[in-house]
Amino acid sequence: MMQFSMCFWFMILLAPFLFVLSVDPGFSDDVLGLIVFKAGLEDPKRKLSSWNEDDISPCNWEGVKCDPATNRVTALVLDGFSLSGHVDRGLLRLQFLQILSLSRNNFTGPINPDLLHLGGLQVVDLSDNNLSGSIPEGFFQQCGSLRTLSFSKNNITGNIPQSLSSCSNLATVNFSSNQLHGELPLGVWFLRGLQSLDLSDNFLEGEIPEGIQNLYDMRELSLRNNRFRGKLPGDIGGCILLKSLDLSGNFLSGELPQSMLRLTSCTSLSLHGNSLTGGIPEWIGELKNLEVLDLSANSFSGWIPKSLGNLDSLHRLNLSRNQLTGNLPDSIVNCTKLLALDISHNQLAGHVPSWIFRTGVQSVSLSGNSFSKGNYPSLRSTPASYHGLEVLDLSSNAFSGDLPSGIGGLSSLQVLNVSTNNISGSIPVGIGELKSLYIVDLSGNKLNGTIPSEIEGAVSLTELRLQKNFLGGRIPAQMDKCSSLTFLILSHNKFTGSIPSTIANLTNLQYVDLSWNELSGSLPKELTNLSHLLSFNVSYNHLEGELPVGGFFNTISSSSVSGNPLLCGSVVNHSCPSVHPKPIVLNPNSSGSNSSISSQDHRHKIILSISALIAIGAAAFIAIGVVAVTVLNIHVRSSMARSAAPFALSGGEEYSCSPANDPNYGKLVIFSGDADFADGAHNLLNKDSEIGRGGFGVVYRTFLRDGHAVAIKKLTVSSLIKSQEDFEKEVKKLGKINHPNLVTLEGYYWTSSLQLLIYEYLSKGSLHKLLHDDNNKDVFSWRQRFKIILGMAKGLAHLHQMSIIHYNLKSTNVLIDCAGEPKIGDFGLVKLLPMLDHCVLSSKIQSALGYMAPEFACRTVKITEKCDIYGFGILVLEVVTGKRPVEYMEDDVVVLCDMVRGALEEGKVEQCVDARLLGNFAAEEAIPVIKLGLICASQVPSNRPDMAEVVNILELIQCPSEGQEELE
Incomplete structure (x- = not known):
């Protein structure tokens, strides 16, 4: 009886284990494999809390999917679980796994070389992790079932293994955003089932090999941002199903191959940032499904083909930063779905056709061309299609005339840039109607008048750039309604009056430049409340009084307030005078008697007499001084006429006030406005103003009458200089060159014996x-x-x-x-x-x-x-x-x-x-x-x-x- 009892209890204790053994042993393999995998992970969000080692089956666990017929794990999808650790060998126990997706986590370490030994794997996605090392050479030896493979956005190095070509069923390969190098394996072109290949953002090099036509099922190909060089494959047109082709950001050269006209299914073609040459071919109009065409930043030349008008599905056209000439073909008006047009930084000229603004386009950039004055479109009547325009960039051209008064009708406008032109007139009040406007750049023009108070209506404004104009009047106090302003650049104008204290309400301000104006009064103490300030420049005005103390102004540089001699404070090394009330003087004899009043009147008469004498003497002294200065002036002018020709003012139109019968009288031309030298020609030859010497001549520093400093190069190769006509022709060409990394030529001066070039002055030096x-x-x-x-x-x-x-x-x-x-x-x-x-x-x-x-x-x-x-x-x-x-x-x-x-x-x-x-x-x-x-x-x-x-x-x-x- 006792023996029977012991056997009974032994069987009871063993029952759970016997039950597990009676179930398919594969269940325990799946559980064990996943538990081992989990043991090597950090799970800060407890996404895997449902994974319990005591469970018989993992099919109800988070991220785990099973075949309902066999209850074996077929998919492990843990995307975005914030997991970290290694892709452990425990996963190798999942013998029926078909989908492994671990993207958007923080897995580290090398790629497990045995991962594809799971023979049934069809999808492997380890993208957006921190995997490192190279792809093991034998990794693709057992990849017969693999259809999708992604290692994108990791830190993988080394070459792409040649064995990749053995994965005959691959449809999608994505190795983008890694550090792969070496050449593209030729065997890739033999993956005939390949539909998508993305190797962008790596360091792959060499030429793109021929044979790409074998990929007749290819839909998407991106080799963007690598180091491929040489010509585009001549047989690329064989990929007739290709919808997206992106070869931008490489070193490709030569012309576009003729075979590309067969890519009639293509919706997106991007070749940006290469060194492609030749003209844009007429056959480009055959690619009628194109929605995006980006040929920017190459060396394409010639005219823009008229056949672009056939691309009636085109949404985005970017031909910027090439060497294109001529004008825009009128046929582009047929591109009725066009949303973005960028033809900036070419050599286009002539007029801007008004149809650009009637096509419903949202973004237009024509900057850095030579579109001529008076031909930018009139917006006085604003059709409904104008209302969709969000970005308008006409900067660095030769536009002139006034800004259109109907600009307020562009109700969706967000960016307006017409800087560096010859636009005159006033700022239209309609600018205050643009509620969505956040960037306005009207700098480098000839605008006059004032800033309209209506600008307070542009409530979304973050950047206002009006520097280098002829604007005047007061800075409107209403500007504080533009509460999002971060950039306020008003330098090199003629603003007067005091700085409104309401500017202190613009609490998002980071950069303020009010330098080279005629502002007066003291700096508002409230400016110290601007906690985000990074730069505040009020140099060269007529400001006075004590600098604000506190916040940004405790560390403001002296150069930011220089040129205001009446400012005081520690920054300018000028202590502020103590202010004491005038003393009250009591007259000890003021008893109210007539005698005291008489005595007081007598003292007043004596004081008045002395004051009168002083005034008369001062007037005489001033008169003598005026006569002396006049005589000296006449002498200096006659000396200058003999030694160096005087300057005649010319601003853009080359107006010269020189006497027509005086051949020695020179001509001064300032490209971007009317200006003259502050102290005349003699200061240019002053040894104290010299700042450098070079092969072409001596460089001096001086100031124009508008207050801004310039560098003057006095050419010392006069005997080699061309005629005046040729000289002016070449210099004007140089004056049109505008680039942030090139010194700007602002003007010139010519006589037969003296030639000067006027450049922007850069204070930091060489x-x-x-x-x-x-x-x-x-x-x-x-x-x-x-x-x-x-x-x-x-x-x-x-x-x-x-x-x-x-x-x-x-x-x-x-x-x-x-x-x-x-x-x-x-x-x-x-x-x-x-x-x-x-x-x-x-x-x-x-x-x-x-x-x-x-x-x-x-x-x-x-x-x-x-x-x-x-x-x-x-x-x-x-x-x-x-x-x-x-x-x-x-x-x-x-x-x-x-x-x-x-x-x-x-x-x-x-x-x-x-x-x-x-x-x-x-x-x-x-x-x-x-x-x-x-x-x-x-x-x-x-x-x-x-x-x-x-x-x-x-x-x-x-x-x-x-x-x-x-x-x-």
Whole structure:
């Protein structure tokens, strides 16, 4: 009996285990595999709390799906669960798994090489994690069932394995946004079932191989933002089902292949940011399903084809930053679905057809062309289709006339930019009716009148830029209704009166520039309440009194308030006078008697007599002074007439007030407005005003009558200068060049014996001074250096795009503005010479040792843009290393280019980075930048990349690392 009892209880205790054994053992495999997988994870949001190791089946667990017939796990979908950890081997127990989707988590570590051993897998999505390492070479050896594979948005490195071509059933492959490099495996073109391939945002290189026509099922192809070069595959038209093609951001060159006209199913074609050439072909109009066409930032030339009017499905057309000429074809009026048109930064001219604004377009950008004055569209009557216009950018053209009064009818307008034109008249009051408007830029025109008080109606306004006009009157107090304002830029105008205290109500203000006006009174103390202020410039006004104390104004720079001699406070090193009440003087004899009154009257008469004498004496002294000054003035003017021709004012229309019969009388032309020199011509020749010397002449600093500083280059190659007609023609062309990384030419002065060029003045000085001056205590950070290199590249690329060779690129010809942006100067001056003579170029112009390309020494070699690229390469090395191109040691001469190349060969290139950075630089950026500099400085011109390619490479090199702020 006792034996029976023990057996009974033993069976009772064993029953649960016997039950599990009686069920399909695969259940326990699935549970065990998922529990092991979970054990290696962090689950901060407890998304996997339903996963219980005591459960018999996982089919009811969060993210788990089972086959209802077999109850085996077929899908594991944990997208966006905030999980972290490794993709563990426990998943290999899920033998019937078909879908594995772990996207948008924080999985780390390498890709599990055995993951595809789960033979039934059809979908693997590990996108948007932090996986690292390379894709294992044998990863694709067992991928027969795989149809969808995504490793996008990780940190995967290495090459794409050749074995990928064995996955014959693949339909979708996405490896975008990683760090893959090497060439594209040719076998990819043999995945005949492939419908979508996205390899964008990597470092893949080489040519795109032929054979792409094999992918006749391909719908989407994106190789965007890699380093592919060479021509587009000639057989790309074989992908006749292709709907989206994106090859932007590479180094592709040549013309568009003829076979592309077969891509009639294509809805999106983007080739932005390459080096493609030739004309935009007429057959582009055959791609009638196109909704997006982006050919921007290439080197396309010629006229815009009329066949674009056949694209009646087109939503977005971007042809910006090319070399297109002519005008817009009227046929584009047929693109009735067009929403965005960008043809900015080309060489288009003529009129702007009014139909652009009748097509229901939402965004129009025509900036950086030569559209002529008086031809921008009238908006006095605003049809209903105008109401959809949101962005209107007509900046940097040659528009003139008044702003249309009916602008208030553009009820949806959000951005209005007509800066850098010749627009005159007043700001229309209708601007206050634009409730959605958040950016207004009317700077660099000839606007007059006042800011209308109605501007208070533009309640969404965040940026108001009106600098460099002729606006006057008071700043309206009603502007405080624009409570979202962050930028208020009103500098270089003629505003008067006091700064309204209501500005202090604009609590979002970050940048305020009221400099170079005629403002008076004191600064409102309430301005200290502006807690977001980053810059507040009121220099060169007539302000007085004490500076506000507190907030931003405790750290305001002295330059931001300079030019106001009556301001006081610690910032301007001018203590404010103590204010005491006038003392009350009591007359001890004031008893009310007549005698006291008589005595008081007598004293008043004596005082009046003395005052009268002083006034008479002062008047006589002033009269004598006026006579003396007049005599001296006549003498000075006669001397100036003999030594240097006087200046005649000309603003845009080249009006000259010089006597027609005086051949020595010169002409001054200011491109962007009417101005004159504050103190006349003699100050230009003052040795104290000299700020630099170069191959073309001496540079002086002076002020125009409107108050802003300019740099004057007095040309010293007068014997080589062309005739006045040719000189003015070339200078006017240079005056139209507008780019943030090029020094602006503001005007010129001409006589037969004296030629002056008038440039914008940049107070921080040259790159050479900031890099090499021992008295300069500020050291450029790595981030600043990269910004300078990229800016120089963009400026030089813009010059080359306009077929201008600099010939004399060096650090003294690169100036730095207050924001740290580089600006290339002295460009295009060789055009002023009658011929491009090697001797003249080398002796007069290319005077800086170390920057000169070797082809300058060979009289038979044609000088091209490649010589600029050589100089740019040397500049890159100079900025990175902080060393001069050629340095003379005690017993040796060190050539920078040779030194860096030697260090690279020895594997010590990091040691070349400027020691003053103390190792605080991004090596993953610095080393590729140095290599790029060496390539640009190649001895063989054909080995040097084009500047457009250089810009693309630098933008690819630039990595937004987490420690970027620390490198500032």
